[in-house]
Amino acid sequence: MAKSLKRLMDTLKESKDVKEDLLISRINMAVVGDRGDEKVSFINALHGLGPGDEGSALSPPNTDPDLLAVYPNPKHPDFRLWDLPPVPTTSPVAPQAYMDQVKFLRYNAVFMTFTESPQPNSVAVFLEARSLQRETVYFTLLASENDTENSLEDKRNASLGILKAEGVALPKIYLVRPSALEKLDFPVLLEDICRDLPEIRVNALLQALPTLTSTLVSQKRDSFKAQVWAAASLSGGVSAIPVPLVSSMVDASVGVRILNKARTSLCLDDDSVERLARQRGVDPATLKALRTSDLSAEVTKAGVKKRLKKAAAAEKDLASASSKLVAMAMPQAAGAGRSFTAMLQALNGAIDEMASDAEKIVAAAIGEEK
Template sequence: MADVLRGISLIETLKESMENNKLSDVKEAVEDLLISRINLAVVGDRGEEKACFMNSLRGLGPDDEGAAPSPSPTDPDAVAGYPNPKHPDFRLWDLPPVPTTSSFEPEAYMSKFKFLRYNAVFMTSLQTPQPNSVEVFLEALSVQRQTVYFILFVSVKDTDKSLEEKRKASLEVLKSQGVKHPKVYLVKPSMLEKFDFPGLLVDMGKDLPEIRANALLFALPTLTPALVTQKKEAFTALVWAAASLSGGVSAIPVPLVASMVDSNIAVRILTKAQVSLCLDDESVERLARQRGVDSTRLKELRTCVLSLEVTKGEVKKRLAAAEKDLAPVSSKFLQMAIPRHARTASRSFIAMLQALNGAIDEMAADAEKIVAAALGEGK
């Protein structure tokens, strides 16, 4: 399914597709959400801070396999791509800094580095944005591209006073060049949970189409308990689409087709949830290593069996239990059971919805405990 227009709820769009009997659109949305395609570009000097920032966005430390190196071996005028080891369709692109020459043309820079191919762009610097970077930002706005953000890196030498001075000076530069509503985000590359990065995610969630915003949340490491909650909420549309698909497939008069489709989709969704919530052994061990805590202690906090491993047997058991003993459901959910012509749609829809939401709630609870423990006990 193509990107949903900004401001339009993905669930409402999917509901309309089901009401119009467009099951293929819902299937496409499920695949798009599961694949999580998103491309982010990072513009700026190729120093230690930029490399650390790109690694932190992927949950990596400097010594982890696939980490962006510093100094960068990339040609100064070339683009380097860094895939996410757990989310192969989430890619970061390291773009060269914007030239400081007086003869600079923003259109040429944007064309050369295919600026508009990225879902969002981070304009990074250690000091105030230089004028040509602001020109690129304004040019992006002129072509209806609003997902460009100015980031000031926080270094170990910065103090509260120096950071506020840098922010103030940066805002003045943006205003002087005609940016109507300037905004600058302070980000500490090695600790994204600090300063303005959580707020940046909130703003990106408003600016990006919902499918892309969800894809970003799915791929980011679990930085804070609040981000775990955001991730859980991002699965809402995917779970709803899968439940609607279950209701639609249940109308097919072929024995066992519905149950096979349900279990296959459920396994894929819950596997994605496990990886997104960083509950697999590798992710927990990496978090423990980065925070200087005992990985065994963090692993013991996983009480949901799906947090350890997503198996088809466990998923089928949960789906069967939900189908057998449906909890009382509000009339709102009953009204959402689509397609209307399928007699079993309501029951199949609700069973799938409850089974998946219940499992994700349990897994998210484990993730919150792990993140809280790592942040509380870490160095």
């Protein structure tokens, strides 16, 4: 009995640790450049915020121009955006001195922003970062309100010439309109960031960004399904404990956490839908009516337990070959494979439902704007 109790306590502690690892992943991104309206709008857009929203950056900023400013995401506190002061332009600057001042190397990715052309000292900092094997630094040309696509292309071409003259091999500049990140080059920039970052940071970034496009919704869905796989593996191990109800309690707890985080990430809560409607000039009721899954409105433990129970019953009735294979891979207990596949099916189905609602909302919001 004592051994069983100790095993129970050890497994529950392990499940808690694994659950935290599954659901918590921090990412820090920095934005370098003049603290103008475009930079402030870009920072807010990355958080899905508009002027006046809680947690939004202010224009003009209420911070010392030479100091760092940090903006945690109100709904994703593990995603922090840092507003870095511009690289000094009045005289030659020691790149390493600036990088030490702003703690450059602690950021997972850095946007080197400008609205006209990159300054030579900024290029020197970029080259120093590359010499230190930091690939996740990106020149980002922020569109001003009066910029057209033609004027932006002219600025890009002129800026590429500057980068080449300063010694940047194969320079790349991304055109970004902060008020509409789904347009111009931001989707390409996001693809490149996801290619350059470790997978755990990619998942943290994807889950924290607002739902800008249907492609991003699909990426969020896949990211959460990867978490579900890991959680289901945990479920299969916990089900081996010879104590009634332990597995179901862990499954429901982990399921609620994952689905709540997925709901927030997919911007399905009332605040996010209303904010999107306000930003895009759409009737909020129109967007809310597109939430057809009960989970899009609210995630409850009772609802998650019901889905897990239904999936478990279906799995037991089907006695599928897949569950037999999983059981063979997890020989600790006869119910382990069944617990794994039941949780996998229940949570993946739930995430598919929420992602479908998010895709409809994004399509309606962007479509209305067009």
